[in-house]
Amino acid sequence: MARRTYTASSTEKYRFGFNTQQKDDEIYGNGNAMSAQFWEYGARLGRRWNVDPVVKVWQSGYSCFGNNPIFSVDILGNNEGDYYSTETGQKLGSDGVDDGKSYIGESLKYNSTKDACNNCTPESLKNQLSSISKEIASNQVSRYQKTIGQYNTLITDAKSKGYNVTTKLLQHFIDGSGTTMKISSKWLQKNGAVQDAEEKNQERFEEQILDKYESLKNGQTFLLEDYWDAMATSSVFSELYYASGTFTVKSSASIELARNGENVSVMGKVTIIWQDTYDWHDGLSAFIPGHGTISDFDALFLQQFGKAKPFNMESSWQRSLSGNISINQYWLDSSDFNWK
Secondary structure, three states: OOOOOOOOOOOOOOOEHHHHOOOOOHHHHHOEEEEEEOEEEEOOOOEOOOOOOOOOOOOOOOOHHHHHHHHHOOOOOOOOOOOOOOOOOOOOOOOOOOOOHHHHHHOOOOOOOOOOOOOOHHHHHHHHHHHHHHHHHHHHHHHHHHHHHHHHHHHHHHHHHOHHHHHHHHHHHHHOOOOOOOOOOHHHHHHHHHHHHHHHHHHHHHHHHHHHHHHHOOOOOOEEEEEEEEEEEEEOOOOHHHHHOEEEEEEEEEEEEEEEOOOEEEEEEEEEEEEOOOOOOOOOEEEEOOOOEEEEHHHHHHHHOOOOOOOEEEEEEEEEEEEEEEOOOOOOEEEEEEEE
C-alpha cells in the first residue's frame, strides 16, 4: 500500500535488493540505487549510470535488462544473458572472432536451384571441405603470429616506459598458466580510484558505528563485524587502467565499541582485499597511445587458438581504526575517527 515501508534495525538491515545487487541507499534513498561489478543502476529510471561495456548496436548503451527487467537478469551489470530467436527458438551467437568471415558457411552456400554444385559428388564435397579446412588453418596461424607479434611490441614498449606491472600481467596472460597473480599493495594504494573505493567503505563503517553507539549503556561493549564492497574504475591516464580497468575493493572489519560514561571508544582492524579478473570482453577495445585502438577480439582469439588464459588478480592489506565519540547532554555529540 502507498506510504507503507519497513526498515530493519540499522545493524541488521538486509542491504541487497533488486537483481540480487547491493543497495547504495546513501545516494538516492532506500532501494533507489544498486551497485554491481559493471554498473551503478538507478532503479527509478531503470537505467545504468555508465555505458554498457558490452556494445549492442540495436539499443542504447544505458539500457538495462534488454529493456525487459521481468524476463531478463543481469547479475554483474554487463549483459542480460542469452538471446533466442523468437521465430525458431534457436540460440543466437558468435564465434568470438571479429574477422567478418564465416568460412564454412560462406563456402558451402549451395542449394538445388542456384549454385554450381548441384551435381557434386560426396568425394568432391570431401575434397572441398579439406581445402577449406586447410585455408582456415593457414589463416588462423597467420593471424595468431600477427597478434602475438603485436602483443610482444606492446610489452616491449610498456617496459621502456616503466609500466612493469602491466607488462608482467600481459606476459602472464600470453604464457597461459592461468594462476592467480599477486599485485603489490603499495602500488595499488597509490592509485586514486583505489583510494576512493577504500574511503567509501570506511565512510560506510563510520555510519554503522554512529548508528549503533547511542544504544550502548554505560559499561557495555559492541563488536561490529561486517564487510562492504566498492566498485571503481581507474583513470585512463594510470597504469592500473591497462592492468585492470574496473575492479572491486572489499573491506572486512572487526571493530569494538566500548562505552565508559559519556565517552565511547572505537578500536578495530579492517582487512582490504582488492580483486579483479584479467580477462577480455566481446565488443570492447582500448586506445593505447602509440599503438591505436586494440580490440579485445585479439586477446579472445589468442585464448581460442593459442594457450593464453585469463586469471585472477588480488592483493590485500590492513588498516587500523581508532576513535572516540563524546556524548553531550545539551549539544550535539562529537566523533573523531583515525584510519591508519
